[in-house]
Amino acid sequence: MRVFITGITGPVGSFLADYLLTIPGVDIHAFKRWRSDPRPIEHLIGRITIHEGDIEDAFAIDRAIATARPDRIFHLAAQSYPSASWDAPILTMRANVEGTINLLEAARRHVPKARIHIAGTSAEYGPVRPDEVPISEDHPLRPASPYGVSKVAAELSGLQYHASYGLHVVVTRSFNHVGPRQGDRCSIQTFCRQMALIEAGQQEPVMYVGNLSPKRDFTHTRDVARALWLLLEHGTPGEVYNLCSGQAVRIGDIVDMVIAMGRVPVTVQVDPARLRPVDEPILQGDNRKLRAATGWQPEIGIEQIVAEVLDYWRQQIGSNQRTQI
Structure with missing residues (x-):
């Protein structure tokens, strides 16, 4: 095939x-x-x-x-x-x-x-x-x-x-x-990349964020x-x-997860450039139709997602540092 x-x-x-x-x-x-x-x-x-x-x-x-x-x-x-x-x-x-x-x-x-x-x-x-x-x-x-x-x-x-x-x-x-191998435009990727940069001494200990209220x-x-x-x-x-997973998580709670998994203390600051003209307050899907058709169900939860993405960016930042030496 x-x-x-x-x-x-x-x-x-x-x-x-x-x-x-x-x-x-x-x-x-x-x-x-x-x-x-x-x-x-x-x-x-x-x-x-x-x-x-x-x-x-x-x-x-x-x-x-x-x-x-x-x-x-x-x-x-x-x-x-x-x-x-x-x-x-x-x-x-x-x-x-x-x-x-x-x-x-x-x-x-x-x-x-x-x-x-x-x-x-x-x-x-x-x-x-x-x-x-x-x-x-x-x-x-x-x-x-x-x-x-x-x-x-x-x-x-x-x-x-x-x-x-x-x-x-x-x-x-x-x-x-x-997941890993993504760019840094998605919220989780952005937070994890910033944490990795802060840990590596390449960014001040401030995590810049947009609207933390939406649930995704x-x-x-x-x-x-x-x-x-x-x-x-x-x-x-x-x-x-x-x-979809069928579960919604507040963006601010994801920031808290990243900070809790981080190796150095950081502060959080809203960056006006990261705010969208319109931001849906909640997007949570119903996946019953998909599950009924295929028997599929998600196996990886949000904490594992954040941990994997943070480790990915640590590896990327570390690799870039070694290349520059």
């Missing part, structure tokens, strides 16, 4: 490849933007086939799909940061909407029988009142950022290709996914990878599934 992954260097892509390599008979092809940081997939070189290009380039993705001829497609490539979408709304739309349509067109032409996963996001739900959680898949979509709007459009495009052309499309609305639903990327495979094997085409 041939599997094709877009966004291989992103937060989930390399973990999905790791998981798929444990399944006998799976041949992995991955689509990588030429300028993407290759470090998250260094351990995969020689074990997977990499196609380079940009998801916004219809010819590049068409050529890659035509060459790989995959049986399964996981579409993870995106401009995936809500905060960045405020500064670059057009870029976000092009990457997330146009890029998704480019992929769907290539699949329609070359592998119309392939099973396709489209990665959506909890940001499609937008602001949710406390009495509306946990959020189920039939909750109204009220995106409050250009990123959320782009993902609604990408999701609807996937569902339209299923309805119009019969493509086997399954969509996930993914809540926060966290976090799932480890290894749990996510397992869920995606199970969903594409057992999920119903044309359906949308929340991919």
